[in-house]
Amino acid sequence: MGTLRLILAIAVVIFHSSSIFGIESVGGQIAVQAFYIISGFYMALILNEKYIGLNNSYKLFITNRFLRLYPIYWTVLIITILSSTVSLLLTNGENSGALYSYLKYYDSLSLGSFIFIIVTNIIIFFQDVVLFLGIDTTSGHLFFTSNFGNTNPPLYSFYFVPQAWTIGVELTFYLIAPFIARRRLKIIFLLIFLSLLLRLILIQNGLKYDPWSYRFFPTEMVFFLLGIVSYKIYNKMRAAKINKLFLNIIFIVILSFTLLYNFITIPGKYFLFFLLFFLCLPFIFILTKKWKFDTYIGEWSYPIYISHLLLLRILHILKIPDIGGLGLSLTIVSILFSIVLNELLTKRIERIRQKRVRPIVT
Secondary structure: OHHHHHHHHHHHHHHHOOOOOOOOHHHHHHHHEEEEEHHHHHHHHHHHHHHHHHHHOOOHHHHHHHHHHHHHHHHHHHHHHHHHHHHHHHHHOOOOOHHHHHHHHHHHHHHHHHHHHHHHHHOOOOHHEEEEEEEEEEOOOOEEEEOOHHOOOHHHHHOOOHHHHHHHHHHHHHHHHHHHHOOHHHHHHHHHHHHHHHHHHHHOOOOOOOOOOOOHHHHHHHHHHHHHHHHHHHHHOOOOOOOOHHHHHHHHHHHHHHHOOOHHOOOOOHHHHHHHHHHHHHHHHHHHHHHHHHHHOOOOHHHHHHHHHHHHHHHHHHHOOOOHHHHHHHHHHHHHHHHHHHHHHHHHHHHHHHHHHOOOOO
């Protein structure tokens, strides 16, 4: 599913820059929620097939997930701080990049608020919670808000890698995944029902806008759960002989729907997309799980996602001209940067991660 993951990462890049040759793909929100489904599928897969027997350790699972996410994130975080500092010095304070809110509002933060912001910048956890908080510039304290768009300054402006709030959601799912991924379908469907019911209750109470519609973990959990259901479908049909032409058609349909989403004008396409996505995921996995190049390019998706806003800021600072539009330029730069990160960092970390897991005896 590497190609699909790559396209979804590029969809987020496009969302934060511009279309590529008129193609906008599925946009940021749908791309992130589709990633949640894939995450649910993969976590159910490894928890049921890798972290079993001698590897059935909560600590091993969690620390291996941390090793997967944090080295890349911390690298991007450090580069963001350094590049913003350099920009601040070279422009005599005119362009402070990610340091802007700190320089403007440093005297409006209480010690507790400052510590909370710094700690969450480091550990990623609770960055999704930030979208439900504001700052009282009079007292410097944080307060809960139903609409972060009405707060000034918005708390997320203090985050060096603002898109990492989705990783905060992922990490929350990782913490509970071992307790639900191995459950029977009736339990998973009950949790899906409860998540959807909560979403409906929020909508009926007027909370149908961002962040409630997009960033609230209890309601977003439905996507992770759909991924788990998708894995269980795969597990039931994995031994079946499925026509390869049929698998390729499904793959092409989902890729086309993802890429051309903005051009499709049918009622309920949002719901149709996710229905097809989670139902077709098992077939796509069967088709692509042995494709080495597909796996290779899929590894680009996380560094692309976590670094593209940093690279966008650098492109603006250096005033590099757009080649074929900002979306295309940023995508190319993000892919190249992710390849470098993977070669220099991810592969080394991956060897460490795999050594920690004992071979499964069948």
